[in-house]
Structures are given as C-alpha cells and as structure tokens.
Amino acid sequence: MKEGYTLAELEQVYEKCLSVPPEERDKLIDQTCGNRESLKTILREMLKSEDTAIAYFQELQQSLAGGWSPGEIPTLEQGEVVGNYRVDSLLGKGGMSNVYLAERCDGEFEQRVAIKCFPARSVRVRKENVKKAEQQILAGLQHPNIARLLDAGITGNGILYFIMEFVDGEAVDTYLKRMKPATSGRLALFKEVVKAVAFAHSRFTLHLDLKPSNIFVNSLGQIKLLDFGISMKLNEDENHEPGTFFGTPSIAAPEQLAGQPLSAATDIYQLGILLHTVLSGTSPVRSYAASTEQLTRIGPLTDTPELQISSAIPAEPASIIAKCTQANPDERYNSAADLLQDVKRLEEGYPLFAMPQSNGYRLKKYIRRNRLQVISFSLIILSLLAGLMASLWQAREATEQRDKAVQNEQVATLTKNFLSNLFREADPSFAQGDTLTVFQLLEKGHQQLSGYNGPAAIKLELLNTISSSYRNMGDYDNAGKVLNQAENLALDSMLTISPPFIRNVVQMGLYQRDIGNYDSSAILLNRALNLYEKIDYPREDSMYTDVLKRLAYVYKNKSKFDSAEYLMKETIALEENIWPDHYNIQLAESYYIQAAIYVDLKQYDEAIIYQKKSLDLCERIMGSNFPGTLANLNLLSGLLKSNGNAEEALPYNRKAKRIAENIYGKKHAETATNTYNLAHTFSALDQYDSAHFYFSKALAIQNDVYKDEFNSWHISSYNALIALFIKMNNLDSAQYYVNKTLTVSESPKISTQKRAKAYDWAGEYYQKAGDLQEARNYLQLALAEYISYLDSTSRLVVLTSKKVDALDSLLQVQ
Amino acid sequence: MNQANNKARQVNNSPEKEDITQYLRQAYEGDEEAYAFIFPVIYNELRKIAKGIRFNFHGAATLNTTAIVHEAYLKLAKGESQWESRKHYYSVAAKAMRQVLLNAARSKKAIKRGENIKTESIDEVHELLVMSDATSAKLINFNELLLQLEAEDTIYGRIVECRFFAGLSIKETAEVVNISPATVKRKWQMARNWLFVHLSKISS
Structure with a gap:
C-alpha cells in the first residue's frame, strides 16, 4: 500500500478502536499510531463512516442486479x-x-x-x-x-x-404523528385498512405494497389505499419467473424476498407490519438490510426478515402482529377477514385467536369482559334505580329535588366504585402479586358486601350479580347461598317490588332451572314477569324479554313445546321492536331457541326458517369464525338433511368444516366432527368417493386428537365407514372396519348406545356378506343392548327385533 | 485428465449433477484444471439468470446477486443441498458473480445511452443485462480499489466476493474461505470501510 501503512496494521488498530466506546477512540488512535498521519486519517475516516458504509454497500448490492438510479x-x-x-x-x-x-x-x-x-x-x-x-x-x-x-x-x-x-390528504404515518390519536382511534383506522384489503382480496386483487406512504388519510379523515393492484398487475406476467421481487424490501414478506408465489397472506404479513407501525409509530423490521443481504438462501424459514415487536405494544395486539408476520404464510391469518375478526375481538375484549390459548389468558379475558359487563350492567341498574326511587318518593312525602339529586349521585358513585374496584383487583394487569381466580374474586366480593352499608337496593343488585356469576360458573351451592341472603335482604328491607327484587326472583328461577327443578323455575320466572307488569316495567326492554326467553326454554325442557313456542313468538316480536334494525346478538339467540323448539314440535320447515335467521344474524354480527355461527351451521345442515334436502345442506357443511378449522385448528375434535358431518352429507347424497374421503379425513384427525381408538368418536367413524362400504358394495373394506368397531366396542369406555350401534352394523355387514348366522348373532346382541336403555316400543328396538325375526325365518328355511 | 472430466466431455459439455459437484470439490481443493472447466459453466449460468431479471417495481431490492448465485446453484446442482457441495460452489461462484457484474458494468459504459425505447420493442429490452450508469461507474471504481487490497493480500478479495457479490453470511464466508468467523468479520469490516472511504473520495 502506498499510503504509509499496511492493511494488516490498519486492520489491527481498527478493530481495537471498534472495541472501545466512541469517545475513547481518538485517544487510542493517538496512543497507537504516534505521528503516522496517513494511518490516523484513514482510521478516523473509517470510524466516522461505519454506518454510512454499511448502507452504501447494501444499496450498491441491491442496485447491481438491476436497480434504477x-x-x-x-x-x-x-x-x-x-x-x-x-x-x-x-x-x-x-x-x-x-x-x-x-x-x-x-x-x-x-x-x-x-x-x-x-x-x-x-x-x-x-x-x-x-x-x-x-x-x-x-x-x-x-x-x-x-x-x-x-x-x-x-x-x-x-x-x-x-x-x-387523486387523494388530497396525507400518509397515515404523518397523520398519526400529527393527530396522536388514542389506541382505539389507531385500531379503528387500521380496521378500515383491513376492511378495504379484505374487499380487494374478495375481488382477487392483492396490494403487495402496503407501506404507510400508500395509505392515505384524506381531509375527511377517511382511509384511502393507493396503488392497489399496481404491483399485482405488473406481477401477473404468465412467464412470472421464480425469484422475482416486487415491493418494498423494508416491509416485504419472506415469500416476496424469496421470490416464492405471493398470495393474500403476503398482504396479511404487510398488514402486521402496518399494525405495528400504526400502534407504535415504528416498524418492527429490525433490519431489512440483514434480510436483503440474506435474501433467498436455502431454507427460507430460517432466513426471514428479523422482526422485533416493540415492548410498548401490549401482548394482545403484539400477538396479532406476530400471527400476521409468521414466516410461513400458512401460519398467518387465513384471510384479511379473519384478521379483521381478531382486531374486533381485541376491541371487544374477547379472546384472540392469535393468543396462545392458555387458561390464564382465558381467565384474564373472562374477567375483563365481565368487568365491562358488570359495570355497564350496574349503570343500567342505576338509571332504573333513579327512576324507581323518584316514583317511590313521589308516592311518599315530597322530597326536595336537590336531595334526590344528591342521593342519586351517591348511589351511582357507590355502586360504580364498588364494582370497579372489585374487578380491578381481579384483573391481572392491575393486581400486584398473585392473580385472583374468578372464584376468589366472587368470594371476596361477597365478603366485602357483608360489611357494605350502602342502599339495600344496590346491595341486593350486587348479590344478584355475584349469585349469577357463581351460577354461570357452575358453582350452584354458592349461587344458592348468595340468593338466600339476597332474598332475606329484600324481605328485611321491605324492598318488595323493585327491579332489583324482580331480578332476584329471576335469579332464583334460573338457579332452580340449573339444578334441574323446572317446575319451580317456571313458577319463579312467571312470578318475575307478573312483577314486571305490576310495576309497569316496559315490555319492549331486553331485561323483560330475557325472562320471557328463559321461561320459554324452561317450558321446552318440560316438553311443553306449544307454550314455549308461544312465548318465543312474543319474545321475538318484542325484540324486533327493541332493535328495529334487528342487529343484535340476543335476537340471534332468540331465533336459535325458536328453531330448537320447532324441531321439538317436528315443524322442520319453520325450524329451518329460524335457524337461517339466526345464522344470518350471528354471522353478520360476530363474523364467520364464531362458535355461535358454527353451531347454527351444524344445526341447519342437520335440519336440512333430516328434511330430505342433503343437497342444500352440503354448502353449510362445507362452511362449517372450514370455520371449525379456522376457530379450532386442523387437529381438533370439533374439526373432526365437522369433517365427519360433511362426509355424512356426501354419503346421504350418494357421493361415495367424497364421503369416503372426508370420513377418512375425520378419522385421521381423530387419530391425532385422541390417544387411542377406544372412544365413541372413533366408533362412530368406523360405523359410518361400514355403512358407506356396504352401500358401495365394497365388502372387504367394510369387513376391515367391522373388525375394528367390534374390537373397540368391547372397551368399557364405550357407551351402551355406541356398542349397540357397532353390533347393529356388524349384523348388517354379515347379512350383506351372506353369513346369516353371524348376522343374526350380532343383531341379537344389538337388540339386547338397545333394550337395556330403550323402551320396548322404541323404533330401534322394534326395527332390530324385526330384523332378527326375519333372519330367524330365513335360517329356518335353509 | 480425471474420470469426471472424461465423463463430462461425453455428454457434450453439459455436465451432470454428480460431475458438477465433483468439479467443484476439485476446484475447491486447488485443482486448476477443474477450476478452469467449472468457472465458465457457473459464469454463464449466473449471466443467464442475471439477464432474465425483471426489474423491481420500486427500484430498491430485486432479485439480487445473492439470489442469482443461489438460483444458479439450484439449476446446476439440481437439488444437491449438502453444505459441503455448496461451500465448494460458493468459492467459485462468488468470483464468477463479480466477473459477470464487472463485465456488465464495462459493457454498459460502452453503450451510448439515451435511446428512446419504443413500446413495440419492450420485449427485447430485458435481453440486455441492464445496469444503471451510476451503478456501473461505482462498480468499476469499486473493483479498482478492491484490486489494490488484493495486491496486498488476496484474502480481502475472497472475503469481499463472498460477502458482497455472493451475499454470504460471516459464518458461511468463514467456511468457504476456511478461516475463523472472527477473522472474516474483522477483515470484512476493515475492507468495507476502507473501500467506502476511498470510493466516496472518487465520487466527490
């Protein structure tokens, strides 16, 4: 080197300099290099440009294979x-x-x-x-x-x-910096973006470059996505070569960097990056430099952009971001609609699909949700109380307006404080130290109430709330104890006719229902309805219709289907007036109950109508990936099938299977059941190949889910496959499953019903196979099992004994 | 002439996968004949892929050199994923990539620029290995400076080829060049920043 130093020398000093803090470097250079100016100069220049050099070479590297200056x-x-x-x-x-x-x-x-x-x-x-x-x-x-x-x-x-x-506005990052909205506002903005992306996806258009500068907020505060479809149109070349990269490296998904096929999941990845940016103002991409440097190496999963989610982002939105930005596109949200769903769930405090589904997490969500519920519930009570107290006072001596106001305000504050403190303590994000369980929380609330000196009405209401919480969690002993206490309080304090008292009666009715005492339950719920009428409580109020609905369900359980149907008609009519747009989840529940009642009444056409109404509403309000939607789909397809319309049932079954996969994952008992149902519909349609395919799939999931085959799900699948193979005249395969189902049915873990079915199908098989003696033996066994739990007049018993008789006469002839 | 070479001749200079890996190993171990044979094979493959590049829509990263090097390997070695073979490959391909780019930069310099591209001829445009004027100039200067480093110790050239032209990680470079990762890191940092300081002097 002609500059007065060797590279080995330079290398050594340079490394030494890098190993000390920047402020000590000058001193070190002077000490080490003495008066060798050229060495000192180059060292200083190199140290100064450390960062710029990295960026420079990255840029150069990128431009080498065809960048544009x-x-x-x-x-x-x-x-x-x-x-x-x-x-x-x-x-x-x-x-x-x-x-x-x-x-x-x-x-x-x-x-x-x-x-x-x-x-x-x-x-x-x-x-x-x-x-x-x-x-x-x-x-x-x-x-x-x-x-x-x-x-x-x-x-x-x-x-x-x-x-x-042309969009007159500013890029979303600039907008957020200027407006500094609260998290809720940021989420709302993000939701609009996701909605638009979901719409575009439904029109088969991807964005592929969802960076903040492509997301504008116009002068009206509306989101506008720019450049939609441009990347994709340019990417649509049928000669699309693997390895082509479109987009912005700093937000590019691994598959973009690796030149692999792009899909909706690519946009989802970028939405994850965007959510991070929207919430925290920073990108989670730690260094896309690292990713471009490592672009497309063997083993794409290990060479993905390095992301770091800011610690300023709470765990739940962070989990959404993490799910969006999974390296493997299959592990991200299935669709923008699913992402939207989770963002909504985040807003509403429901458990997210993106979160690990631990009990602790669910508990936390439960408390959070219930805290909101309880607080808003108490606010409803307060408004009712205010009205009630006013009328009570009017009926008595006139009281100064001013005093009333003071008293009402006190009541409001007291209740609100009590409830919010109680639930605040239970929320792990507020509590210090150990997390309270819901039971501990309720116990604590109950204890605190005994020393509570506030108005009796409020104390009663709180006892009602605590009792119903116990009941909802299946602790009937405590629910009953608290209710007794509440009842005594109501009697002692002469609060005979008031909404809190009526709600206490309702709670008692529900308690009786839950312990199986339907007669008492019906009496109590009827009494509550009468009391509501006595105080002229508005009928078009969900508190009232809820009691009607519960009573209807009790009648259904008592097999008084006509009364149940009548009450539900009334409930639905009232609720459709309460929510004129019919957009309420409680109404969806009412339709659901009414459908179930029509099934009991064997009025299947009516049942289908209401099931469809419930499904539609449930899906519109809660989205597809919601257990209620799934339940509706299953019931509806079952109804259609038993009504002889398997063809119409098929799409519902398909959808149910997909939703089960979305909610529960591919390996889950629920998914297996829905896959089984789909297969069953195919079988009813005589589409044997599809039926076989899905039965086998269901069986494969069951094999994954259960540790062995000794359970009723396996036996159902085996029996279904036997039935199918008999239909298909494939007796070898049928025999294979006959052996399996007979083996499993011997296990004590198998219920009598399932065992009976196994014998029944074995009998069917042997009859078809021409072994009449064996067929008779198994049908006889099936009959014995049926008789052990069914009436002698029931359909299955009669049918099976007829079959046995028929076989007997055949055998005699032989 | 060794066996592998003979076999390769028989199939008319389009070597099979086993041959490629053998040549690469021999070249890695210092067999100059094998190197002379395999270098142009890799060079041509890299060039072919580089020419086929469609430009990135937004002008930043595109199918970059790293990806090109990788893709060429996939084509040549047809699924051979042993790191040993890839190591042998990278030691040749890093230099070949440097050569491909340098040649492109030189030819770019020779082409008169400013021609209007007509709509009709768009298809033919991508047949050229296009590199921007600025990039070509930078690359030529870069190479001149790198030659200066190499004059003192060829190891700098090999490290820069691996890191910059083939996009290998420190660890991979260490394996290919057969020195410790710490040494690669030190020498790479030094070379990179030295090159940068001198490059920025040239351009200013």
Whole structure:
C-alpha cells in the first residue's frame, strides 16, 4: 500500500478502536499510531463512516442486479398530455417512479388525478398485459377506501403510466404523528385498512405494497389505499419467473424476498407490519438490510426478515402482529377477514385467536369482559334505580329535588366504585402479586358486601350479580347461598317490588332451572314477569324479554313445546321492536331457541326458517369464525338433511368444516366432527368417493386428537365407514372396519348406545356378506343392548327385533 | 485428465449433477484444471439468470446477486443441498458473480445511452443485462480499489466476493474461505470501510 501503512496494521488498530466506546477512540488512535498521519486519517475516516458504509454497500448490492438510479426515473413535463389528462405538477418521487398531479383535459368534467409513471423497461410489459390491465381497471375495485385506478398505458416515450384517483390528504404515518390519536382511534383506522384489503382480496386483487406512504388519510379523515393492484398487475406476467421481487424490501414478506408465489397472506404479513407501525409509530423490521443481504438462501424459514415487536405494544395486539408476520404464510391469518375478526375481538375484549390459548389468558379475558359487563350492567341498574326511587318518593312525602339529586349521585358513585374496584383487583394487569381466580374474586366480593352499608337496593343488585356469576360458573351451592341472603335482604328491607327484587326472583328461577327443578323455575320466572307488569316495567326492554326467553326454554325442557313456542313468538316480536334494525346478538339467540323448539314440535320447515335467521344474524354480527355461527351451521345442515334436502345442506357443511378449522385448528375434535358431518352429507347424497374421503379425513384427525381408538368418536367413524362400504358394495373394506368397531366396542369406555350401534352394523355387514348366522348373532346382541336403555316400543328396538325375526325365518328355511 | 472430466466431455459439455459437484470439490481443493472447466459453466449460468431479471417495481431490492448465485446453484446442482457441495460452489461462484457484474458494468459504459425505447420493442429490452450508469461507474471504481487490497493480500478479495457479490453470511464466508468467523468479520469490516472511504473520495 502506498499510503504509509499496511492493511494488516490498519486492520489491527481498527478493530481495537471498534472495541472501545466512541469517545475513547481518538485517544487510542493517538496512543497507537504516534505521528503516522496517513494511518490516523484513514482510521478516523473509517470510524466516522461505519454506518454510512454499511448502507452504501447494501444499496450498491441491491442496485447491481438491476436497480434504477434516481436519474433514470422518467419525468413528465408540465402541460404534457397523458391519456386524457394534462400534467400539472410533481406530487412526489418514489424509488423508481414519479407521481404527478394532472387534470382532465377533454372538457368532459373536472377531475383531478394522480399519474404514476415508471420506466416501461422496468418491467417486462407486454402489450397484451397492458390490455389486460385496462380490462381489469374497467371492472376495477370500487370501494370507498380504495383510490381508484382509472387508466394505464405506455407513452410513446416508453413511459409506463398508471392514472389514479387523486387523494388530497396525507400518509397515515404523518397523520398519526400529527393527530396522536388514542389506541382505539389507531385500531379503528387500521380496521378500515383491513376492511378495504379484505374487499380487494374478495375481488382477487392483492396490494403487495402496503407501506404507510400508500395509505392515505384524506381531509375527511377517511382511509384511502393507493396503488392497489399496481404491483399485482405488473406481477401477473404468465412467464412470472421464480425469484422475482416486487415491493418494498423494508416491509416485504419472506415469500416476496424469496421470490416464492405471493398470495393474500403476503398482504396479511404487510398488514402486521402496518399494525405495528400504526400502534407504535415504528416498524418492527429490525433490519431489512440483514434480510436483503440474506435474501433467498436455502431454507427460507430460517432466513426471514428479523422482526422485533416493540415492548410498548401490549401482548394482545403484539400477538396479532406476530400471527400476521409468521414466516410461513400458512401460519398467518387465513384471510384479511379473519384478521379483521381478531382486531374486533381485541376491541371487544374477547379472546384472540392469535393468543396462545392458555387458561390464564382465558381467565384474564373472562374477567375483563365481565368487568365491562358488570359495570355497564350496574349503570343500567342505576338509571332504573333513579327512576324507581323518584316514583317511590313521589308516592311518599315530597322530597326536595336537590336531595334526590344528591342521593342519586351517591348511589351511582357507590355502586360504580364498588364494582370497579372489585374487578380491578381481579384483573391481572392491575393486581400486584398473585392473580385472583374468578372464584376468589366472587368470594371476596361477597365478603366485602357483608360489611357494605350502602342502599339495600344496590346491595341486593350486587348479590344478584355475584349469585349469577357463581351460577354461570357452575358453582350452584354458592349461587344458592348468595340468593338466600339476597332474598332475606329484600324481605328485611321491605324492598318488595323493585327491579332489583324482580331480578332476584329471576335469579332464583334460573338457579332452580340449573339444578334441574323446572317446575319451580317456571313458577319463579312467571312470578318475575307478573312483577314486571305490576310495576309497569316496559315490555319492549331486553331485561323483560330475557325472562320471557328463559321461561320459554324452561317450558321446552318440560316438553311443553306449544307454550314455549308461544312465548318465543312474543319474545321475538318484542325484540324486533327493541332493535328495529334487528342487529343484535340476543335476537340471534332468540331465533336459535325458536328453531330448537320447532324441531321439538317436528315443524322442520319453520325450524329451518329460524335457524337461517339466526345464522344470518350471528354471522353478520360476530363474523364467520364464531362458535355461535358454527353451531347454527351444524344445526341447519342437520335440519336440512333430516328434511330430505342433503343437497342444500352440503354448502353449510362445507362452511362449517372450514370455520371449525379456522376457530379450532386442523387437529381438533370439533374439526373432526365437522369433517365427519360433511362426509355424512356426501354419503346421504350418494357421493361415495367424497364421503369416503372426508370420513377418512375425520378419522385421521381423530387419530391425532385422541390417544387411542377406544372412544365413541372413533366408533362412530368406523360405523359410518361400514355403512358407506356396504352401500358401495365394497365388502372387504367394510369387513376391515367391522373388525375394528367390534374390537373397540368391547372397551368399557364405550357407551351402551355406541356398542349397540357397532353390533347393529356388524349384523348388517354379515347379512350383506351372506353369513346369516353371524348376522343374526350380532343383531341379537344389538337388540339386547338397545333394550337395556330403550323402551320396548322404541323404533330401534322394534326395527332390530324385526330384523332378527326375519333372519330367524330365513335360517329356518335353509 | 480425471474420470469426471472424461465423463463430462461425453455428454457434450453439459455436465451432470454428480460431475458438477465433483468439479467443484476439485476446484475447491486447488485443482486448476477443474477450476478452469467449472468457472465458465457457473459464469454463464449466473449471466443467464442475471439477464432474465425483471426489474423491481420500486427500484430498491430485486432479485439480487445473492439470489442469482443461489438460483444458479439450484439449476446446476439440481437439488444437491449438502453444505459441503455448496461451500465448494460458493468459492467459485462468488468470483464468477463479480466477473459477470464487472463485465456488465464495462459493457454498459460502452453503450451510448439515451435511446428512446419504443413500446413495440419492450420485449427485447430485458435481453440486455441492464445496469444503471451510476451503478456501473461505482462498480468499476469499486473493483479498482478492491484490486489494490488484493495486491496486498488476496484474502480481502475472497472475503469481499463472498460477502458482497455472493451475499454470504460471516459464518458461511468463514467456511468457504476456511478461516475463523472472527477473522472474516474483522477483515470484512476493515475492507468495507476502507473501500467506502476511498470510493466516496472518487465520487466527490
């Protein structure tokens, strides 16, 4: 080296310098290098440019295989006409594009647009592709939150252009920095983005570049997604080579970096990055430099961009971000709609699908949810109390308005404080030290109440709440104890007719119902309804209709189906008035109950109508991936099937299976059941191959879920497969499962019902196989099992004994 | 001439997977004949892939050199995923990649720029291995400076080839060059920043 130092020398000192804190480096250089100025200079220069050097080489590395230097981005001149628009001014510069503001110039009507232009040679654009793009623009994305793509083409100068709706606003990151909204506002904004993306996905359009600068907030505070579909249109080349990368490296999904096929999951990944940015103002991508450097190595899962979720983001949104940004696209949310669902659940305090489903987590959610419920419940009580007290006082001596106000306010404060303190303590995020369980919490609440000197009405209401919580959690002993206490309090304090007292009666009714005492329950619930009427409580109130509904269900349990149906009709009529838009989950529950009652009444057409109503409402309010939606789908498909309409049932079964997979995962008993149901429908439709496929799939899931085959699910699957193979006349396969089902049925873990079925199917098989003696033996065994738990007149007993008789006579003839 | 070479001749210079891995191993172990044979094979493959690149929409990262090197391996070694073989490959491919890019930069310098591209001829555009003027100039300067480092110790060239042109990690580079990761890290940091300081002097 001609500069007065050797590289070995430089290397040594340089490393030493890097190992000490920056402020000590100058001293070290002086000590080590003495008066060798050239060595000192280069050292200082190198140390100064450590960071810039890294960035410089990364950029150079990226530009090597075809980046565009800024000088080569095409420019449009002011006044130049592109498409039907006249270029006005430059709006912004991108990595390899310029964006111009332009106005319509054919005098049609005034419209401002943005023109984004690229060097045409930047992409392998074929004429037919541009045509295709145009066609797609015509059928384009019409959504209030998506800036519309109006036109695309190539100018004579080889400039590729896209004309878009002009959005007057600012990028979402700038907007958030300026407005500093609360988390709820940020989530709301994010939800709008996800909704728009979900819409586009439903139109088979991906965004692939969901960076903050492509997400605008317009002057009305509305979200507008820019550049939708541009990346994808350019990516649509049928000669798409593996390894092509489109997008922005800092937000690119691993599959983009690795040049693998892109999908909706790619947008979901970017939405995860966006959520992080929206919530914390920073990107979770620690260094995309590292990722570009490591781009596309063998083993894509180990070479993914390094993300770090900011500790400022709470665990739950962090879990959503983590689920979105899974390296493996299959492990992300299945769809933007699912992501939206989880964001909604986050807002509403339900457990997230993204969170590890530990008991601790569920408990925490339970408390949080119930705290909100209890607090809002207490607020309802307060408003009722205020009204009630006013009327009580009016009935007695006149009291000063001022005093009433003071007293009401006290009542409000007391109740609110009591409840919120109680639940605040139980919430692990507030509590110090050990987390209280819900039971401990209730016990504590109960104890605290004994020393409570507030108004009796409030104390009663709190006791009701605690009792119902115990009851909901299955602790009937404590529920009953607290109720007794409440009843005594009500009697002692002469609070005979008041909403808290009536609710106490309701609670007693529900308690009786839950311990199986339907007669007492019906009496108590009827009494509560009478009391409501006595105090002129409005019938069009969900508190009232709820009692009606519960009473109807008790009648259903008592097999008084006509009364049940009548009460539900009334309930539904009232509730449809309470919520004129019919958009309420309680109404969905009412439809659901009414459907169940019609099933009992064997009025299947009516049942189907209500089941469909419940399904529709449930899905609209809670989304597809909701257990209630799943239950509705299952019941509806079952109803349709037993009504002889398996064809109509099929799509519902398919959907149910998909939802079960979404909610519970691919390996879950619930998923197995739904897969089984789907297979069953195929079987009813005589589509044997599909039936076989799904029965086998269900069986495979069951094998994963259960540690052995000695359970009723396995035996059901075996029996179903026997039935199927008999139908298909495939006796070898049938025999295989006959042996299995007989082996399993001998286990004491198997219920009599299932064992009977196993013998029954074995009998069917042997009959079909021509071994009448064996067939008779098994049917006889089946009959013995049936008789052990069924009436001698029941259908199965009669049917089976007929079969045995028939076989007997056949055997005699032989 | 060894066996592998003979076999390769028979199949008309399109070597089979086993041959490739054998050549690579021999080249790695210092067999100059094997190196002379395998270098152009890899060079051509890299060039072919580089030429086929569609430019990135937003101008930043695209199918970069790392990916090109990797893809060439997939094509040549057809699924051979043993690290040993890849190590042998990288030791040749890193240099070949450097050569491909340098040649592209030199030819770019020779091409007169500013031609209008007509819509009709878009298909042919990507046949050129396009590199921007600025990048070509930087790369040529970069290479000149790297040669200066190599004049003192060739190890700098090998490390820069692995890290910069083939995009290998410190650990991988250490394996390919056969020195400790700590040494690779030290020498790479030194070379990178030295190159940067001198490059920025040239451009300013």
